[in-house]
Amino acid sequence: MVANRKFSSSLEQFHPVLHWRLMEFIEDYSLGDKPALVWQWRPVDRVEVDVTAPAVHDLMSRGAVSSRVQAWWYGFRSSYGIANVFPGLSSTDPRNAAGWAAEVHTDGHLIAGLWSFPELAVDGAPAPCLSDFHMEAFRDFAELSGAAATVIGSTGASCMTASLLAATSLRIVRSGNHWGHQPRPATRDTMQWRVRTGSNDQLRAIGDAMAADYKRAFAF
Known part of the structure; x- marks a missing residue:
């Protein structure tokens, strides 16, 4: 069940497929009211993806190849075995997801x-934290999106966005300086990135722009 969250009305109104896929992801991975950072990419033109193809499986196994991250999201690489899911293919079985997951769908959607x-x-109690190192996840997702575009044969424009859910429940800290100057806390429960559209060779730049939004929002 999707918790009683506050969602972006603009995403639902102007990009209903992105909103719908976000709702499904929250439900499939039992996120409830947990804080979560979710990225989405999809081609503007309609495509049909054969998720049984070896190249698609390889995409999920490799993740963001150049990623330096070996913890938390592991460059969105499959870590526990690729699994079939209703909309397509997941990097992990939703029942065993260890804090992150990536999916590619038959309509070309990547989440x-x-x-x-x-x-x-x-x-005296543990509190989940967001940090400046999470900016790398935006760049990793942009790299994965570019790889997905190549694998599924999408040559036209595509769009990308991100959603930070239950943002006010997260502590915002600087990596390596937890007890010094603190960045700005979230003031919205849901932070919705605007949907940016561009060609395949612009995806890295879009990822950088989204990372810059993140940095600016929390005054890192």
Whole structure:
């Protein structure tokens, strides 16, 4: 069940497929009211993807090839075995997802989510944290999107966005400086990135722009 969250009305109104896929992801991975950072990409033109193709399986196995991240989201690489899911293919079985997952769907939609965060003790209890190092996840997702476009043969324009859910429940900290100057906390429960559209060779730049939005939002 999808929790009683506050969602972006603009995403639902102007990009209903992205909104619908986000709702499905939240339900399939039992996110409930957990904080989560979710990225989405899809071609503007309609496509049909054979998710049984070896190249699609390889895409999910490799993830963002150049990613330096070996923890938290692992460059969105499959870590527990690729699994079939109703809309397509997942990097992991939703029943065993260890805090993150990525999916590619038969309509070309790509979605990845992260809901396991570092923790700090706050008033004697562990509190999940967002940090400046999470900017790398935006770049990794942009790389994965470009790889997906190549694998599924999408040569036209595509769109990308991200959603930060239950943002106010997360502590915002600088990596390596948890007890120094603190960045700005979230003031919205849901932070919805605007949907950016571009060609395949612009996807890295879109990922960088989204990372810059993230940095600016929290004054890192």
